[in-house]
Amino acid sequence: MTAFRRVPRTSAKAGDERPLVVHVVYRFDVGGLENGLVNLLNRLPANRYRHAVIALTEVTSFRSRVTRDDVLFIALNKRPGHGIKLMPRLFRVFRQLQPSIVHTRNLAALEATVPAWVAGVGVRVHGEHGRDVSDLDGSSTRYRLVRKMHRPFVSHYVALSGDLERYLIDAIGVPPSHIARILNGVDTQTFRPAPAKASVPNFPFAHSSFVFGTVGRLQAVKNQVTLARAFVRMLAVAPHLRSRVRLLIVGEGPLRAEIEQVLAEAGASSLAWLPGPRDDVSEMLRLLDVFVLPSKAEGISNSILEAMATGLPIIASRVGGNAELVDESSGSIVAADDEQALAGAMLRYATDPLLVKAHGAGARMRAEHRFGVDAMVAQYASLYDRLLSHQPYPGDLVQAAGTARAHSRGR
Numbered sequence: 001m002t003a004f005r006r007v008p009r010t011s012a013k014a015g016d017e018r019p020l021v022v023h024v025v026y027r028f029d030v031g032g033l034e035n036g037l038v039n040l041l042n043r044l045p046a047n048r049y050r051h052a053v054i055a056l057t058e059v060t061s062f063r064s065r066v067t068r069d070d071v072l073f074i075a076l077n078k079r080p081g082h083g084i085k086l087m088p089r090l091f092r093v094f095r096q097l098q099p100s101i102v103h104t105r106n107l108a109a110l111e112a113t114v115p116a117w118v119a120g121v122g123v124r125v126h127g128e129h130g131r132d133v134s135d136l137d138g139s140s141t142r143y144r145l146v147r148k149m150h151r152p153f154v155s156h157y158v159a160l161s162g163d164l165e166r167y168l169i170d171a172i173g174v175p176p177s178h179i180a181r182i183l184n185g186v187d188t189q190t191f192r193p194a195p196a197k198a199s200v201p202n203f204p205f206a207h208s209s210f211v212f213g214t215v216g217r218l219q220a221v222k223n224q225v226t227l228a229r230a231f232v233r234m235l236a237v238a239p240h241l242r243s244r245v246r247l248l249i250v251g252e253g254p255l256r257a258e259i260e261q262v263l264a265e266a267g268a269s270s271l272a273w274l275p276g277p278r279d280d281v282s283e284m285l286r287l288l289d290v291f292v293l294p295s296k297a298e299g300i301s302n303s304i305l306e307a308m309a310t311g312l313p314i315i316a317s318r319v320g321g322n323a324e325l326v327d328e329s330s331g332s333i334v335a336a337d338d339e340q341a342l343a344g345a346m347l348r349y350a351t352d353p354l355l356v357k358a359h360g361a362g363a364r365m366r367a368e369h370r371f372g373v374d375a376m377v378a379q380y381a382s383l384y385d386r387l388l389s390h391q392p393y394p395g396d397l398v399q400a401a402g403t404a405r406a407h408s409r410g411r
Contacts, residue, residue: 018050019048019049019388020052021049021100021102022051022052022054022094022101022116023053023054024053024054024103024104024105025037025104026055026109027058028063029058030277031217032184033130036129036185038065040380042065044377045381050070051072053071054075054076055073055075055076056076056112058075059073059074076089095119101121102116103125104126104127106130107143107147110146113154117153123156124155124156125157125387126150126157127158127159127160128160129164130297131221131297131299133220137297158181158380159179160183160184161181161300165179180379180383182379182383183321184305185305186305186309186372190282191309193364197287209246211248211287211290212227213249213250213292214227214248214249214303216250216295217251217252218249218253218255218259219254221296222296223294223295224255224259224294226294226337227249227342228263230294231263231268233343234350235266238347246271246273248287249274250281250284251277256274285310285312288307289356290356291314291315292314292316294317296317298321298322299321300325301321301322304322304325304326305371308326308364310364313330313360314331314363315342317336318335318336325366327362329358329362329363
């Protein structure tokens with residue numbers, strides 16, 4: 001796609017009064033953050049907002065998941081390194097589009113708030129969706145400084161988990177009244193249980209197999225190597241399970257060779273399937289009996305939500321917002337990077353069908369009642385409405401009331 005194609009002063013028809021929201025991401029491709037954005041674009045009422053998506057690097061074929069035909073996509077083809085050279089181009093894009101809101105997501109897009117401010121965009125929202133792979137615990141002094149430097153240019157923040165909300169307050173100094181906590185939502189119609197396991201081409205296992213699985217890019221932060229090691233450890237503890245227990249790891253990335261090596265050294269290669277990236281994730285999830293997410297860091301995991309909506313018990317590491325999603329009715333939380341604890345949790349499910357059934361039903365119920373995509377969309381719409389009308393966020397009212405009480409006591 002070209003770096004930037006000229007568009008009319010506004011991409012709407014003459015007289016269209018709908019506010020324009022420009023969403024800025026690093027790359028518009030398959031991913032949890034981007035999937036959440038697609039849900040928002042597709043479900044925000046078309047008569048209320050227009051949208052444009054700016055990718056600092058590229059827009060891939062993932063854009064086809066956006067069903068609206070009035071969304072403008074712009075790729076700036078940024079090269080690795082600091083994006084200072086992009087600032088004049090972003091300024092020109094913002095001046096040309098004249099958005100009502102610029103909504104940046106994660107640290108890689110935060111710098112776009114500065115040209116948005118210079119271009120006179122009145123509302124600049126920044127979302128924190130998860131930890132950076134090189135700052136898993138949020139302790140990086142450099143990243144904290146970058147966020148603090150950009151804080152004056154952000155009108156309001158969105159934190160996708162309590163962990164990220166605390167980070168913004170404690171480490172960056174953002175007032176609680178300037179943060180909206182909005183969890184990701186899941187499409188419970190697309191992701192739903194099936195009466196029988198799905199039929200997927202080239203699936204190498206019998207449908208009577210008990211399948212543990214995960215979905216995500218094969219990279220260090222997702223930690224699928226520990227999942228492979230835990231699978232091998234479980235089989236070593238309970239070798240009789242080799243006849244029926246299998247492992248499915250969907251995704252591609254730099255960890256593939258190491259995962260395959262772990263399995264090969266244990267003689268378990270034939271018990272696992274690594275099909276690479278898939279477009280039929282909802283069907284792949286319906287092949288599983290238990291979903292496992294061994295990540296070293298997370299915000300609010302779309303993968304967990306999709307698995308919960310599919311009616312799968314969840315085993316997840318105790319990082320980020322995972323414990324906000326998974327409770328004792330829907331799965332198990334284990335220490336991050338703890339191969340033994342993960343293997344133990346997997347063994348419990350592999351040998352207790354009643355627990356699998358109970359936690360699967362609990363996961364589906366929790367997804368439907370607490371994490372539906374419509375609730376997420378409604379919260380974003382409400383936030384945009386309030387910011388554009390200059391109405392206070394509820395946190396502002398609480399803070400104002402506290403200030404008033406303090407003044408009253410001082411008289």
